[in-house]
Amino acid sequence: MTSIGALGENYQKFNPRAYLQNNYMPPRADFSSEDCAVPWKMRCLAEAFATGEIRGRTLIDIGSGPTIYQLLSACDHFEEIILTDYLEVNRQVLRRWLHEDPGGFDWSPYFKHACSLEGKGEHWKEKAQKLREKVKRVLPIDIHQAQPLGPSTLLEPADALVSAFCLEASSPDLESFQRALANVTTLLKPGGHFLMIGALEESYYLAGEAKLQVVPVTEADVKETLVRSGYRICQFRAYIMPPSLKIGVDDVRGIFFVNAQKQECQ
Ligand SMILES: C[S@@+](CC[C@H](N)C(=O)[O-])C[C@H]1O[C@@H](n2cnc3c(N)ncnc32)[C@H](O)[C@@H]1O
Ligand SMILES: O=S(=O)(c1ccc2c(c1)CN[C@@H](CF)C2)N1CCSCC1
Numbered sequence: 473m474t475s476i477g478a479l480g481e482n483y484q485k486f487n488p489r490a491y492l493q494n495n496y497m498p499p500r501a502d503f504s505s506e507d508c509a510v511p512w513k514m515r516c517l518a519e520a521f522a523t524g525e526i527r528g529r530t531l532i533d534i535g536s537g538p539t540i541y542q543l544l545s546a547c548d549h550f551e552e553i554i555l556t557d558y559l560e561v562n563r564q565v566l567r568r569w570l571h572e573d574p575g576g577f578d579w580s581p582y583f584k585h586a587c588s589l590e591g592k593g594e595h596w597k598e599k600a601q602k603l604r605e606k607v608k609r610v611l612p613i614d615i616h617q618a619q620p621l622g623p624s625t626l627l628e629p630a631d632a633l634v635s636a637f638c639l640e641a642s643s644p645d646l647e648s649f650q651r652a653l654a655n656v657t658t659l660l661k662p663g664g665h666f667l668m669i670g671a672l673e674e675s676y677y678l679a680g681e682a683k684l685q686v687v688p689v690t691e692a693d694v695k696e697t698l699v700r701s702g703y704r705i706c707q708f709r710a711y712i713m714p715p716s717l718k719i720g721v722d723d724v725r726g727i728f729f730v731n732a733q734k735q736e737c738q
Contacts, residue, residue, distance in 0.1 A: 474644040474685050476616050483558060483642075487680025488538035488565045492577050494678060494721035496539065503585050509727065510541070511585060512711050513636075513669055516729035518545040518589040520707070526665045526731075528631025532556060534613065534620075534656050535638025538565035540579060540603065542636045542669065544586035547603045550631065556613035556621070558642070563610045570604055615642055615652040620659060629661040636669040641677065643687045650697045657701050662736045666703065669729050670694065672710065677722035686722075694728055703732035 494500070502508040506515065520526060527549040533542060536555040543553055555566050569576045583596035613620050615638065621627060633656065643649035660666060671677075674686045689697075691710055698705055712726040 476644060476648060479642065479644050479685060480558070482682060482684060485680065485682035486559060486561065486684065487682065488559075488562055489577075490678070490680035492538055494719075496541070496577070496582075499719065500717055501581065503581060509711060509713070509717060510582075513727065513729065514541065514544070514582070514585055515589055516669070516709055517542065517634075517667065518586060520665075520667055520731050521545040521549050522590070524549075526632050526667070528661075528664070530554065530628075530630045531632045531634060532627075532630040532659055534615065534633055534635035534659075535642065536562065536566060536610075537636075537638070538562045538577065539636070540566070540569060541582045541586075542634055543603060543607075544583060544599060545590060546632075546634060547599065547606045550606065552608045553603070553606045554627075554630070555607055555610045557610075558612065558614055560612075563612065566610050570607055570610070572604075615639060615656055616648065618655055618658070620655050627659075629664070630659055631661055631664050633660050633664070633666045634668075635666070637671055639668070640670050640674065640689050641684060641686050644685060645687055646689070646693060646697075649687050649689065649693075650700065653697050653701045657703075657734060660734050662734050664734050665706070666698075666732045666734065667730070668694075668732070669727060671722070671724045671726075672728055673725040675723055677724070678720075691728060694730060698730065698732045702735050704735055705730060705732050707731040 530552045531550040532554045536557050587594045587596050673688045675688050709729045
């Protein structure tokens, strides 16, 4: 039985570049059809933010990793975006993108796709600049702590949370997944929305030398965990993994998108 500590130790071997190659470059980063995984994920996020119901001053991204695609449709709706991750190597990758350092990952296909989905005629470079302006902090986080951002971070609860492939990929079992959700929920204002993307029935994934354990969760597990943590589920969508995308970097069966609202009476 893997412990939280052992899982954390294993993350020390996590290779951001390998992770990006495995999941955010072809064949998985295929934008040719709306039915492909990445366009599906981005459409879920774009449509949720397009309602105008998810907005406010601050949004926190939980477990950003080395990626920013999950925030492209959020940046018009918040004044301040806070990125977080457990690993300094990932926080460095994020800072390099924010500072436009050469040699960083090319997110332009994702920005172009987001601009196309939103249909506002925005040039992708405008959106990239806007996101860079909105991201004010890149913070360390541990979702297994009661105060995931640590006791000293003077941060009022956020108006919204986003998290993609973090909770199930950081929890050794369902109980710690449930506790982690309760922990991160303390970072969200009552009435605020939590947009979560995650892996369904995945047990591992690779990131270079690292083989990371994932707690396999079903649609019912995710819904039940959210309700028990005091959320109303506004929307739940699932995507089934096509065989062509089973490329040996994980055993993911599909992905879920959930828009959940933290109930006022906690
Ligand atoms: C599968 S990656 C997800 C990255 C990115 N959000 C995405 O959509 O691809 C999981 C992330 O969870 C982070 N992580 C691992 N343990 C964590 C913990 N205890 N608390 C918060 N994040 C953790 C890892 O550093 C890694 O960046
Ligand atoms: O590209 S994805 O959106 C994707 C993207 C990221 C991840 C996974 C999948 C599964 N393993 C996760 C590890 F936690 C990370 N995609 C999900 C649907 S099937 C094809 C792959």
